[in-house]
Amino acid sequence: MRGESLGLRLSGARSAAVLGRPVAHSLSPLLHRSAYAELGLDWTYTAIDCGVAELPAVLAERADWAGFSCTMPLKRALLDVADEVRPVAAAVGAANTLLPAGGSASGGWAADNTDVAGIVAALAEHAVAPRSVTILGAGGTAQAALAALTVLGVDACSVLVRDPARADGVRAVAERLGVGLAFRPLAAEAPEFGADLVISTLPAGVADPLAARRWTPGQTVFDVVYSPWPTALAAAADAGGARVVSGALLLLHQAAAQVSLMTGQEAPVSAMRAALAAALPTTDL
Structure with a gap:
């Protein structure tokens, strides 16, 4: 089974999402779902409209989720709600990814940056x-x-x-x-x-x-x-x-890094690239 190079194998249904406002146009669901399908994971990934004010409540209601991709206007706000800010996000002063801190749902959230x-x-x-x-x-x-x-x-x-x-x-x-x-x-x-x-x-x-x-x-x-x-x-x-x-290409590779962080498996970049190319036929990928 592919994806075991990181020594992790996840089973069972889990949930992840992209948060932002506006977010309906996001291609993150396409990229992450294509990765899950290729990896054989029974995971769901949705788009959730969320502004800065709603962010704490959205996270509290989903404490057991596998993680979140985050876009504007949340990239700086993630640093304030996270229990842990990883070095790249701290250096950049912005994050685009939330992961379970300590690898579990009980430890709060860790902010990272895959951009x-x-x-x-x-x-x-x-x-x-x-x-x-x-x-x-x-x-x-x-x-x-x-x-x-x-x-x-x-x-x-x-x-x-x-x-x-x-x-x-x-x-x-x-x-x-x-x-x-x-x-x-x-x-x-x-x-x-x-x-x-x-x-x-x-x-x-x-x-x-x-x-x-x-x-x-x-x-x-x-x-x-x-x-x-x-x-x-x-x-x-x-x-x-x-x-x-x-x-x-930035969209593709930052999403691939998120998939790896959330699943613990090597992201299937080729499958994700194919899905993105189909959605953006005029773009050279």
């Missing part, structure tokens, strides 16, 4: 090894991107932001990780767009005006948006000869 592993794995698929990096945006995903850069051996980068006053989270992460930052206004003419790797953590549509600038071979543009795809930014970068990495 970092997802970014690293997505870039690894394209053998990206940048010397210079520019991050667009300063939210929770930008914070995870900073942590991922340290795994790649990058100790300094530029951050282009619309509002520097809202970049305190990124500054705090950089200080904890020892990453040097240079903040610049988010503008299409910024010379920092010439970096080896440009990571856009901006919401869908916000980066569209940046598509007009010139992109070149040798560059990599990683747009964390995955729908609609290609984004204007991704299409322009591809037309200019740059390597393009889709946010769908």
